[in-house]
Structures are given as C-alpha cells and as structure tokens.
Amino acid sequence: MSEWAVVTLGEIMLRLSPSGAKRIVQAENFDVVYGGAEANVAVSLSCFGHSVRYVTRLPENALGDAVIQFLRRYEVDTQHTVRGGRRLGIYFMEPGHSLRPAQVIYDRRNSAMAEATPEDFNWDAIFKGAGLFHTCGITLAISPSAKEVAVRAAGEARRRGIPVSFDFNYRKELWTVSEAREAMEVFLPYVNVLFAGVRDAVEIMGFPSPTSADPQGQIQETMTPLLVQYNIEQVSSTLRKEESATRHHLSGYTLDHRGQLHMNKGHTFDIVDRIGGGDAFAAGFLHGWLKGWEPDQSLAFALAASVYKHTIAGDANICSEEEVQSMISGEGGFSIRR
C-alpha cells in the first residue's frame, strides 16, 4: 500500500499481567504480551499498510524467539534485529480498575538492548530504502550505550536524508530530569516530527512556564520556541483526562513550525488495556504524515487510533486503517459489523 519503508528502533519487553482482575500478589497466572514503545508504533504502522522494520537486540533464547515471532506475525521486518546479550527486559503490569490505578514493576536493567552498542548494527543495510526513522525517549534513557545507539541511528538517518520522528516519552523511573534534558539536547537537533507536550517542554527542557490560561495559548507559548530552537517540523501530542483508571477522555493537538495549531476535542471511552495508547497516537499521526494528509486529518486519525488501541488487549494497536476511519466517520455507529 505504501512505498514508504519505516525504520523503528527501541527496546521490546515481555509484559506479564495477572489473568482476570487479580493483583500481582494474587496472581497464579500471568498473561503474556510482548511490547515496547517503538515496537508498538512499528506494529501499528504495519497494520496500516506500511512496510516497517524494527531494529533491536534480543537474547538468544526462546523469549527472544517469541519476540521475533510476535513482530513477524504483524509483518514487521526483523532482519536487522540482532541477537545477543543476557536477557529480555520484563515488566509486570497490574491493570487498574475504576478508582484503583494500575501499577507497573519494571525489571528491564541489563537487557540485551540496554547493552547494545552502535557497532552491533549494520546501518547501511538498515536504512536502505527507508523513508522515516522513529525512536523515543525511553531508548535514550535505558542505558548510555542504548542512547549511543539511538543517537547514532538518528545521525545515520539524517545523513541519508531520512526524516526522524521522536516521541519524548519521559519516564521518571528511568532517569532524572537533568539526565533527560542533557540527552534530549543531543537528540532533538535530529528530529523532524516530534511527539511531546507542554510539560515536557517546561519541566524537562526548561522552557518558561506558559502564562496563558487556555491550552491553545499554552501550547503555542511553549512549543513554538522548542520547534524553532531545534528546527523541528511538527509537534503533536494527546491531552489525557482520566475520570478513573478505566475511563479516560483523550484529545490532542498538532503544531507546525509555522505556528499553525490544530486541536481535536477527542473522545471519552472505557478501557480494556491502556498500555500503548500514546504509541498508537504516534503511529496514527505518522500514518497521516506519511500519506501526506493535512495535519488536522492526521490528528483526527491519530486520536481515533489511540482510542481504538485502548479497547484492544496487548500493547499494540492491531487495527486497520478502515477500522479507525469508521470510528471517525461514525458510520454504522456501534452496531455489530456483520
């Protein structure tokens, strides 16, 4: 469908969640999911019809094999996923319900990807024919050598004229604000398409707090200088309001370097699985960007895609473009599709 080949790079983990509504301490079984921020973007873009490659490092064992199988199943190219290292990163996810928030235990240190180095990868082969490169802040955060890999990848991409997409994805459990800022200052100059919010600009990058009272004003005040400073083409993000752990409202914005801002009032919905909602937004937006849609059209698609993801079990948004479009158009309502 698309001629664009997308390259994504990052860490993919084994996610373990108690079956049913149990807490981790009660669990007699864990449901098995494989996922990671960039892998989720990769799978979703592949489901939207793009040819996508995912680059990571995986251990030489059955868990590494299972990751490969998961990616191949959704037609993500794994030719340049190298094998080695000691372990697959793991996280334990206890889903929340109503007023009880979800809880996550990370066990991702010393993963194969965290110990990868730029020399592990064949950059020429990886980027051959590529039209977009995507990674995110988590990959910068998990280890100095993973950061080196991501920075090298971004450099290799830009050197070949391939645009770079980046999701801020700041995770406070992985690094401090100052570590993050330092890394971002290195990485952002490579970025063409950014996913980030006002808080990222202010709290991490140190841009001044907005003085405006309304969201539009706040976005333009804080994000415009960010775009200018790092020569970024477009920045977008969801705005999430949580009525409870299992009912959210999602809206979003996109702003380009000429200051053109689009906002979308979004959707309110109940949640099956909230992991990967941001990645689904990024994939949705990139789908529109790759197809040359207008920013507001891409934004609407990105939001609907993200909502769709929240109703699907697993990290990845395994729905088709048609399914997302049907949510946007409202045609057929919520009746059974026969």
Added chain:
Amino acid sequence: MSEWAVVTLGEIMLRLSPSGAKRIVQAENFDVVYGGAEANVAVSLSCFGHSVRYVTRLPENALGDAVIQFLRRYEVDTQHTVRGGRRLGIYFMEPGHSLRPAQVIYDRRNSAMAEATPEDFNWDAIFKGAGLFHTCGITLAISPSAKEVAVRAAGEARRRGIPVSFDFNYRKELWTVSEAREAMEVFLPYVNVLFAGVRDAVEIMGFPSPTSADPQGQIQETMTPLLVQYNIEQVSSTLRKEESATRHHLSGYTLDHRGQLHMNKGHTFDIVDRIGGGDAFAAGFLHGWLKGWEPDQSLAFALAASVYKHTIAGDANICSEEEVQSMISGEGGFSIRR
C-alpha cells in the same frame, strides 16, 4: 405453568468467540455457545414456564448432539429436530468494547437447516396441541429451501388455527432488499404477531417514509398500513440507542391493528453479551401475549427481559419470570439477592 405449547422453527448455530477481550486474530481459545434467533426465543419461553418445541435440522455428528443437549438442558423439546445434512452453521463473534464495535464472521452456508426441505418434517406431529408458532426472517433468508420450510410451517400452523409469530430480523449480509421484500410478501399474510420496526416497513416493504417528526407518529404512519395490509394483530419492536458498543439504551413500542400504540421509555445499561437481545424481547412479549396480559404490560416485560439478556453470557435469555418482574418492580434494587 402454561398450557400453551409453543412451536419455534429456525436455524441454530455454533457461535465461537475469543476468550477474554481478544480479537479473532489473537484468539488462542474460542468460547462455545449454541444459538439462533428462534432457538433463543424457544429457550427463553421455556425458562418462563412454557412448554416449547424447537424444529430444525442438524448434522449427524457431535456438534449436532451438542445442540440437542443445549436445547434439552433448557427443557426445549427436540423430538422433531431431524438429523441429516452436511454441517452445522457457524459464526465467529468478536465482542466490541466501548467505542470499538463487535464484528461477526458468518460461516453458515450449506448448513443442515439451509438444506432442509418441507418433506423432512412431520407437520402433523409437530403442531399437535400447539398454541403458537414462531419463526423469523433469517430462516426465510438462509436458502430457498429453508424459506419453503418456513412458509410451509406457517401454512400448516394457520390451517390448524394456530397463530403465527414472526420477527422481521432483516440481515443485509444474507439477502438483498428486493429478495427480502418478495419473501416477506409471501410470508406476512400468515402472521398474527409481528416484531418489526419503522425501517423494516419503509426500507424493506416499501411503505412510504413517515412525515412525522416524533417516533409515535412515525410508528403509526408506517406500521398501521402494514398491519392492515397483512391483517396482522400486533406489531412490536425495541428502539435501540447505542452510546457505545457496551452501553445501550433500549426502549420499545407495541401497536395493535386498532391503532392502539404503547411506548415504554426503557432502560440504559452496560452489556455483557448483546447477541440475542432482540430475541429476548420477542420471547418476553410473547410470554405476556400467551398469558393474556395487556399490551403495555407485555411490552414492559419484554423490554426488561431484553435488558436482562444483555447481562447474561450466551445467546439465550436464561432467566425466570420472577427475575424479570423484579427488575420491573425495582424491589430490592441492585443489592445482592441472598
């Protein structure tokens, strides 16, 4: 409890749904349910205390046996369910959640019932002592020979003075509007009690679109001529508003041939399993009709029964009259019944 023996006729299928919240492509397990429009009516009427017979054709294998066991379990008579043919119809049902609609894949062609002929059945024995016959539009749609069976059954019923109940149940994936209209024109003259909505009258039967702005007016404008033309005693239907795939509002109406219209403002509720909601309404209404209740009482019962069904797993509304009455009365509220 009731002296009325009800005869229902139609196709019953194997329904396969992914366990948990998975999509069909993710499924490692399918939950097994047996159901079909008229079988659902049969089971519900049996649970309400009527003696009910179900007539169909089933393959001579373990799946056919399982259907028989399902029906017998709920005390539906299967003596006149004949065995033969090649296969049991199947449908795959991916439940929706929140803003993601459910999806169904039908695999019902060449089923034993679709290949049944009127000669397969012993009509004298089937209708002995019967007080009501019920079938629906799906049986007319699945094949020419099933249509012949249904038409023959309706004729045999009326010839013996047994009233005929019919649910429009138009399914666009089974036939075209013109095929449906042609079949309905043959069948409706047999019908005493009908379940159909304004859209059925207008879009399928070709009655003029209503000019009235309010639902009451629309119903009277379109359904009254239908009742008159086909000499039908009573027509009823739910009116469904879908907030999402898992939250609906259900109201309904019933109109008799003298133009007496009752409407009920219904209920808003969350959904466990929406399949069979219309069949539960029909069974609820027929229960009142068989017991000689006033139409508005039957309508209230039918709506509550349908709501009850939406909270029960499986196609069939396996609840008692007392349970439905308790929902109508509101007595005991939603506290635990101990």
Added chain:
Amino acid sequence: MSEWAVVTLGEIMLRLSPSGAKRIVQAENFDVVYGGAEANVAVSLSCFGHSVRYVTRLPENALGDAVIQFLRRYEVDTQHTVRGGRRLGIYFMEPGHSLRPAQVIYDRRNSAMAEATPEDFNWDAIFKGAGLFHTCGITLAISPSAKEVAVRAAGEARRRGIPVSFDFNYRKELWTVSEAREAMEVFLPYVNVLFAGVRDAVEIMGFPSPTSADPQGQIQETMTPLLVQYNIEQVSSTLRKEESATRHHLSGYTLDHRGQLHMNKGHTFDIVDRIGGGDAFAAGFLHGWLKGWEPDQSLAFALAASVYKHTIAGDANICSEEEVQSMISGEGGFSIRR
C-alpha cells in the same frame, strides 16, 4: 508498625463463584475465595500493619488447611484457630452485572464454627496482649452456640479492659428481627465501637423512626439514643446508593457518644467484586481509631478503603495504607504507578 494486637472472631467460608460472567447454572468452573466478615476485617487490618489474630473453628481437612493458609498468607495469626467439627461453611456467589443483581446461595449450616462452643477456646491465651476485639452480628446469628462463643469472647475482652468493636451486619436470611434484637440486646452492652445504620436502630432495635428529612438529622435522632442506651463510644456506617449492580456511590458517617457527627460525601465507582465492602470500611475505620486519628480522618480513610476493596477480587481488602491514602489525596490521579 502498630503495637496494638487485634483479635477478631467469626466464621470464614469457602466462596465459589462462576468463572467469567456465567450464571451458577452455566458454571463449568468456580473461582475459589475464602472469606467471612471478621476474617476480612482481620486481613485488611493486617495489611494496614497491625498484628492481628483470627479465632474460629475449622474442619480437619484440606479445606480447613486452605483457610489457615489464606490467613497466614496475609500474616493473620491462626494459632488459636481450633480444628474440629464437620464442615466448612460454603456460599455460592453469582456476581451481578449492570441491571442484573448478584445472587448468593448459602450452604453454611452445621459448619465447624456454627457448632463451636466457648470451651473450645483458650481465652487467656487468645486475649494476651490484645488491644481490640472485633466480631459481628453474623456470628451471633449462625447458631446459638456460636452466639455463646461471641458473647463469651466479648465478656472475656471487656473483663481484661480490651475494647470491643462490633459490626451489626444484620442478615435476614439467617434469623428474624426478633431473634436479632434479643441477641443484640445481650451483646451491645459490651460494645465500644459500633458499625450500624439508621435502619438497624429502627428496624432491628426498635428505636423510633426518625422524623427528620435530612440524613444528618436522621442519624442523630436514631443513633444517639442507641449510643446512650448501650454506652457505646462511636458508631459509623457507609451509606450506599446503587446505580446498578456494578456501579455504586458510597458515603458514610461517624457519630460519637457526645453527639459529634461527621459525614463524608464519598465516591462513585465501578465494581470488580462487591463482597467485603462493609468489612473494608470497618477495618479502615478501626485502623484510624487504633492510630488515634480524628473521627473525620478515620471516616475518610474507611470510605476510601471500602472503595478500594470494591476494585479488588476476593472478599478481603488486600491493599496498603499508602494505597488508600493515595486515593484520598488524589495525588498521581489515575495514571499508572510505575
């Protein structure tokens, strides 16, 4: 964490619930939970950091062993849980959904605890070092000899200067109003901290119906004379409004013997498992009481604890003080705790 040793006494049962959303008649599997009103209080107080002892009588078989294991798992002391008798009480719980209420079948007669006598227990050892004794009306109701055990225990506690906490927990399927009143009149004189509502005072204890129109007035009118008559220090309760079987609003009050009334407007929430919600409230309130908090602080904690319980599978509120405090403070909202 706490120097207070709490002694609780009552019956713990095997709870069997159909897996998934099935009804009891459909069940091919039952989920296994062990719980009982006082045991739920015991487990919750232990999770809040108190040293807690649970006193009961259990059969000498694997089910009795499983109960012991369940209690030990949550660090509840079982040294004085005696073994003997014929059987473990059982209840079958069909969870409700939306407009369909839950249903419970009790099968608890002749349980080991119902046939316990005061002589089965070593009261000196049980109360050594204890700072609080808690039981509830169910233990008075299940059999005359269990009532004797509870009354004896309360007497032994008070004789040692240990305050007594009591939850009314009137269950109409276990005894009549007059049986209950008779037993309560014997028991209430021992009570320091009570959990009961206006209906308990009026309908069971025969206090005059309140004339006030507002809840505050009703509580003060009916509960103040109860506190005075039985020399009770504090009475508290939830006030529950049920939008459906799976969505409730919970508020509450606490009133002391000087007439000081606190009310809390509470929370609205969706429900995973509603069994044990009242026990979680009692445990939450007792936690504050044991720590010497102000009554309104204890009340707020008790309500949040009860809400937390409704989101947890099983009878017992296995959450920490920190988790409840985080719900009260609202800090972190409903975002994932990483």
Added chain:
Amino acid sequence: MSEWAVVTLGEIMLRLSPSGAKRIVQAENFDVVYGGAEANVAVSLSCFGHSVRYVTRLPENALGDAVIQFLRRYEVDTQHTVRGGRRLGIYFMEPGHSLRPAQVIYDRRNSAMAEATPEDFNWDAIFKGAGLFHTCGITLAISPSAKEVAVRAAGEARRRGIPVSFDFNYRKELWTVSEAREAMEVFLPYVNVLFAGVRDAVEIMGFPSPTSADPQGQIQETMTPLLVQYNIEQVSSTLRKEESATRHHLSGYTLDHRGQLHMNKGHTFDIVDRIGGGDAFAAGFLHGWLKGWEPDQSLAFALAASVYKHTIAGDANICSEEEVQSMISGEGGFSIRR
C-alpha cells in the same frame, strides 16, 4: 431404541475438583461436575438408548436447577425429581497421579436427598411402564430416611413385577459394617440383579471366607450362597488391579443363580477420571441384560464400557453403544476416527 424404561433412584452431588494438577489446598478454581452412583448409571443407560428416569430430591436453588439441566441434557427424565430440603450434597475430589492416590472430602450430610421420605414421591407415577429399577448401597447409607425411600421404592417395584438391580457400593466412611449388614439384609430380598464382590459377601454379609486359592473358586464359594439365600438371579463385579493411581487393570466376572460363572480378562489402561468406573460397569451390564444378551457378552460390554468411562472427564460414561462395541472388536485400533 429400547422399550424398557429404567427407573433409578439415589443421590446426585456437586463434585468440585481443582483445575489442572493442583491439590485442594492449592486450588484457585474448581471444575464443576454433577454426579452420583445411580445418576451415573442413568446417564450411561440413556446414552446407550434406553428411556431412563432418575428419582431424587434436590434443593430449590440454582444448584438444584443445574443438576436437573445436567440430567435433561443427557435425556434422563426428571419429572419425578422432587424439589425441597436444604442443600445439595458436595464432594471435593483431588485427583491422584502416578504413585499419589486421589483424595476425597465428603460434605454430603443433610442433603435434600438424605432428608427425603417415602411420602415425597408418587410411586405410581414413577413406576408406570417401568421395566427395571436400580439403586445402590450408598442410598441406604446416607440416612435412615433415604434408606426408607430406597426400600420403599424396591418394594413398590417388585409389587408391580419390576425387577430390581442393586449395586453394593459399600462406603466405609458412611456407615459401619454392622449397619451395612443390617440394611442389606432388609434390601437384598428385593434384588434380582446384583453388583457385588467377594469382599462384600465376606466382610459385610458375613459369609465364610473362601478356601479356594483361585479367583473363580473364591467367587463361586462365596457368591453362590449369597445368590441362593436372597434368591438373586445374577451377580457381577469388576476386579480392579491398580498399578498406580492413574494406571489400572480391570477384569470382571458374572455369576448366575445356577452357578454359571463367566470371567473376562479385561483391559489395562491409563486414566483421565476414575470416578464412576463402577457405575459405568453396572450400566454396561444392565444394557446387555435389558437387551437379552448372553451373560458373557454383557460382561465384555460392561468391562469395555467401564474402561471407556475412565478416559472421559466427569462422573458419567457419556459414550454410545457403538463406541463401546468398537473397543471390544478392536476394529480401527487406536487410529483417529475421521
């Protein structure tokens, strides 16, 4: 298929087994099965094509309904199963594996059937058109009033010229040897077809220990006087050798009142579920007896039926005559039946 209507009478229980290979103390789920000695015979005879009625007393709740549904599913008539009493008997079954034996916890006291009386049943209606009555020693053992029911039923049967079949089924956990002997001495005079072994005759009924070294001799020495004394037509039994909890050898014998003894060397097999193996033997033998087969042919069928049962999950031998015959003939071997 058969004109013979068989009446069986006894207690049916809820069986709860840990899912998977877990022990009872480890169980988070119990698999649900309904079964009882005579109900198992009833279901098996129904699956072999006989019209079978099952007579018992069941509580008025969803568990009683579930039993009725189970029986109806296998086309066992439940018209004369009366409702009332307090509870359904329960047993917890921990399956054994290899050298670890299975363990059972009974919780069957005060069941609806144990508290049934002869006046609960309409004997005229029950035995109308019957060709055989079957019950077993467990029904005599569970309570004095159940024993009265069984004795009354046997008397009613014989008074109408209906032969009586009886399975000794001595269970030492239910009564003492002397209680059993006393009851058997009352019951055996009604019996035409008996299922019992050498140990039953010697240890319960007090017949002299056999002096013969070989099984044939032992059977003839002990069982012949039993047949003579009580005027019994035929006695049969399995002989079981247990290599482990999950691998058995089953042989059997049948002896008639003229001293004609048949033995069958039987089968060695692995076990899926050993409960109901003896009942499947009795049903298999009665099938041959009802069809007028030669005793050795009935014995071979009974043994193969019993083996079949050991490979089926649940108490009841839900296989067809054809499936058992195919095991006897060996035709098709163990290859897949397509």
Added chain:
Amino acid sequence: MSEWAVVTLGEIMLRLSPSGAKRIVQAENFDVVYGGAEANVAVSLSCFGHSVRYVTRLPENALGDAVIQFLRRYEVDTQHTVRGGRRLGIYFMEPGHSLRPAQVIYDRRNSAMAEATPEDFNWDAIFKGAGLFHTCGITLAISPSAKEVAVRAAGEARRRGIPVSFDFNYRKELWTVSEAREAMEVFLPYVNVLFAGVRDAVEIMGFPSPTSADPQGQIQETMTPLLVQYNIEQVSSTLRKEESATRHHLSGYTLDHRGQLHMNKGHTFDIVDRIGGGDAFAAGFLHGWLKGWEPDQSLAFALAASVYKHTIAGDANICSEEEVQSMISGEGGFSIRR
C-alpha cells in the same frame, strides 16, 4: 542457512479441540490451532532453517488473517497466498486418551482453497528461485479444482527443473479408492520424492499384494515397481504401531529407485498431540534430502522429528534441527536443558 527455497501448496484449516480432556459435546471452549498437511511441512522446514513459501487461497476475513499471521510467525513466506472465496476449512478434533481413540469432524467443503483454480496463482513468481515443490494427496482430494491447481503446480515445477515431493496421505473420508487412483496416476509421473506405504501401493494403486512375510520384503516387492513405473527417486514412510491412542511406536523406511532399502527401528513414546506426525516425518526427511544427507541419516532424522512433533501441541513441528539431533544422539538424556 539453506539456499534452497521450498514451495509448498495445499489447504490449511482452523482446528478446534475441546480444552482439557473434554469431549466435543462437553466443550465450553475450543483451543485454536491452524494447520494442514503441507503447511505443517512448510513450518517445520522453516524451523529447520530453510526459506519456505506456502501457497494457498484464504478467505478475506479475520480467520484468513490469522492463518497468514500463523505462517508469518514461523517465517513462512505468504506473498503468494491469495485471498478470496467463501470460507476457511474447519475441523473439530477430539483427542483420544488411552484406549479411547481420537475423533475428528471435518467441515472443509467449499473452502477458499477447495474453490481455487490454477488461474488464481502467478506460477512464475511462485517458483522463482525454488529448489523443491511439495504437496500431498489431500489437495488432490478436496475438489476437482484444487486437484487441477496441484497438478498444474507440479507441472510448472518440473517444467522449471524443480523436483517434486509428494505425500500420499490417502483419506478415505474425502474420496473413493478409484477416485484416488485416477488422480494419483495423473500426479505420480511428476513426483521425485514420495512418501507412501505398502498399503497405498496395494490398496490404492492396485499393485499386487506382497508375498513376503517380513516388512523389508514387502516394501521391496510393492514399492520398487511403483518407483519404476512412475520414475520416482525415493519413497519413504513411517510404520506406526499404536499401543493406545496416546502411546505409539514409530519406525520407518526409505527406499530408492536402485532398490536400496533402509529401515530404522524407531521410538516408543507418549503423545501430547498426534496431528501432524506424518507431516513432521516428511519435513524431517526432506530436510536431510535438501542437505544431501545419506538416506539412512535422513530417515533417522525424519523419525526423531516425527516423535518430537508428537510431544508438541499444535499441528506443526516447531522444533529446531539441534533439538532433533539431540534426541538422536541421546546426549543429555531426558534431563532438563538449562
């Protein structure tokens, strides 16, 4: 690993098996597996390191998608799997246990592949770079048009100098002996590597029954003329002895056109899942053949591969060459591989 690209063609079906040890009539859940004779060969060869392409026709729905995902997961190329037609073939598989044989219900008529025609496929693209083509007798049997597809594919392969492998796989439920012989007479001239047994040669192809008493003699007597007549290079097969439905002995032979016969005494083993055992043998033998191993080495590998398959859940032998070699060498015994 291998430069050889293997093309396989055939039908892949949805297999549904009752979870646990239940029979089909008892099933509340079906385990989902996708498999078919040639697809199983494809997956196994891919797991052994070959680049493999699978050619079939699949419906345009989620079940067709799931098949594609299954194949891609195991790195089988699906580029030339065309979409269209009405349905995916289904079979219901009730596993046997001990002396109870497995039972299969086929529901495969009118499948997308059964209605495929040679024009659906792009033969040039399919065979580009291929080193082997494999299909089997089932594809010839399912419909005249599927047979045409298979014959055309074999012709296209040979025309390009690509050797053809064929597994007899006679299924009596799909066609008669005379239909099979007629089709085989057309197909066998294309075959280089055959999988067939003495019974196939005698009973289907009509070669004279062997007069020899020993297996070696029988094989040479019957298979040598078959090889000669159809100019086949090599014929191999397993010889299966079934102690029970879950314990088999598997040996095998391979014979070349010069009359060189190798036999292997094989293995005795317990079975997890017996479907696909023959396909695993074929894949194992072809692996050796593709790597140029000696026939006896290929035979030993094929037998061990087939045994391995019987211990794996699902149709396909998802094990590595190393795992099979380790079974052959016996190194490490049956101790845990850490």
Added chain:
Amino acid sequence: MSEWAVVTLGEIMLRLSPSGAKRIVQAENFDVVYGGAEANVAVSLSCFGHSVRYVTRLPENALGDAVIQFLRRYEVDTQHTVRGGRRLGIYFMEPGHSLRPAQVIYDRRNSAMAEATPEDFNWDAIFKGAGLFHTCGITLAISPSAKEVAVRAAGEARRRGIPVSFDFNYRKELWTVSEAREAMEVFLPYVNVLFAGVRDAVEIMGFPSPTSADPQGQIQETMTPLLVQYNIEQVSSTLRKEESATRHHLSGYTLDHRGQLHMNKGHTFDIVDRIGGGDAFAAGFLHGWLKGWEPDQSLAFALAASVYKHTIAGDANICSEEEVQSMISGEGGFSIRR
C-alpha cells in the same frame, strides 16, 4: 510437633511455565510458582511439622511480597527475610514430555539475594534457638557476595554448635568446575550432613574415579574419603534413571562417616512436575535425621517424599508425613482416600 527450629538460607525465584503443554514460544500464559532449592526444603520441612525459618533478600515490590506470602502460607518464618535490591530472580521452565526434555531459561543475575552481603542479616537473631542450618551449592554459585553470605551463615551456625546441612547442587550454567571446587573447599569443612553424589566427588572435588563396577563400591570408594577429609557425618543422594522426560526411576543411598552404607531400590513413576525432586529428598532425609531415625529409615522416607513431590505441581513438596508414610507402607494402595 518438633522442637527443632531449622534455618534455611538461599535464593527463591519466580518460576514461569507455559500453561498446558505449550512451548515457551507458544505461551499466551505463564503459570506462576515461587521456588528455590533451600526454600523448597524449608516448605517441605514445615509441612512435616518442623518450625522452619527461611533467610533471603527480596526486592521491595509486589513480587517480593508474593514470595513472603508463599512462604508464610506454608508456615515458614520470614522475619529475617530482608528487603532490598533490584529484582527477584526469574526462571522460565518449559516442561518436557515423553522423549522431549524440559528446557529452562534462567534470568537470575543481579537478584536481590545475589547482591546480598553478610551485613544485611542479624545472625544472632536468625540462629537463636536453631537446631539445624541448611543451604546449598546454588547459593555459593550465584555471586561472590551470596557465597560470602552462605559461608558466614555456616560459620555463625557452627560457632553456636548448630549442625550444618548442605546440598551440592552443582549447576554448570552458574559456574565452572574450578570455581565450584574452590568454593566447596571453603564450605565443606562446615558441613555435617551432605547431599552429594559420586559425580560431585569425582568431577567437582577431584577425588579419583572409582574402580568398582557396582554402585555400592563406587559410592564407598569416592564418598568415604570425602567424608573423612571434610569431617562430614553423613552423605546421601538420589540415583535417577530417566526412561523419558516424564517417567523416572529414583533410588538412593546414604553413607555415614563410619562407612555404613544403605541403599534403597526406590520407585518408578510418572511425573507431574519434576522441579524440586532433589530438594524434597533432602527435606525428607533431614526430617528423619531431625527425628533421630535410623539412616535406612530416613533414606526410605526421603525417596518416597521425593517421589511424592514429582506428582505435585510447583517446586515445593507440600505433603504431610502421613502421606509419605502411606506411600512407603503401601497400605490402601492407590485407591481413593475418602
């Protein structure tokens, strides 16, 4: 029951196994078990009636809590289990079946226990009142600091006159032979009761290979000098013969420092879960040793206990002394325990 307090020290891990018979790459669910060599000994000794303490270091998260709950459930004292460190060790266990061996993936590096130091523990409190200390070679192997902890613990025990029990448990994936020998040479001088085999003495400790042909001779030749050199009181071990991954024969020996050798011919059995079989042997032997049984009696008990473990799901041998004695006596055979 016993006055002896046993202290065990080691690492306990989260074990994840695919549900059903699936391989790790196929797993959609993992069964959750917590276990480790010394924890398994602790749980088993507690089930045999000893008061047992387990000393380890666990992370401060829900997984650490779950371990504590698991140990407390079986009444193992966890007061001296300290919290801290980064993660809980994990291993993935793919059970074998028949001729397919089990496979384990370890992911235990950097576990909380591997990073424990002797200063983390309060040795005085830990050993107060203790009568035995037990640890094993795995704890020496997982990290230098864990080795230090184990050596320090052994020293603290011996300094207080508490005998030390040690299981060799050499795991080649954790360290080299020379690393192991070096550590053992430091540790063995502390040991009173040893679990080790001929291979351990020869291959790890470098004692000369035995010249004797029979096992008795080999044991005496190699183990006697080991006992002498390190002044060890008693050495015991199982001897395992594996017919397949799921059928083993287990025999064993015990030898004391005076050269008195006992051998036991053991048992052949099918396996539910083979993990922890050696630990169950050690616990069984120590049970006899603690009770002052004769060595041959302890050995018989240890072997039966180990067999029992192989039939139980999970790492730990949760059976009672009575259950093991009943296996030894053979009383009751393999019939159901009612």
